[in-house]
Amino acid sequence: MKTDDRCQICYKPATHFLFATFVCDSEECIQKAREQRGGPGGHKKQKLFDWRKSEK
Ligand SMILES: [Zn+2]
Numbered sequence: 035m036k037t038d039d040r041c042q043i044c045y046k047p048a049t050h051f052l053f054a055t056f057v058c059d060s061e062e063c064i065q066k067a068r069e070q071r072g073g074p075g076g077h078k079k080q081k082l083f084d085w086r087k088s089e090k
Contacts, residue, residue, distance in 0.1 A: 046060075050064070055067040
């Protein structure tokens with residue numbers, strides 16, 4: 035991991051690369067990154083639900 039990789043939400047050093055975005059360990063940042071990846075639209079919550087459902 036490069037040291038100049040920063041969380042796209044809070045700008046702390048990033049520890050993960052998720053949803054085409056660098057994020058830190060914070061659950062909040064990961065969720066925000068996921069929302070941004072989902073883009074605008076009221077269907078994103080349903081998408082998240084489907085995604086969680088398919089995990090199990
Ligand atoms: Zn963060």
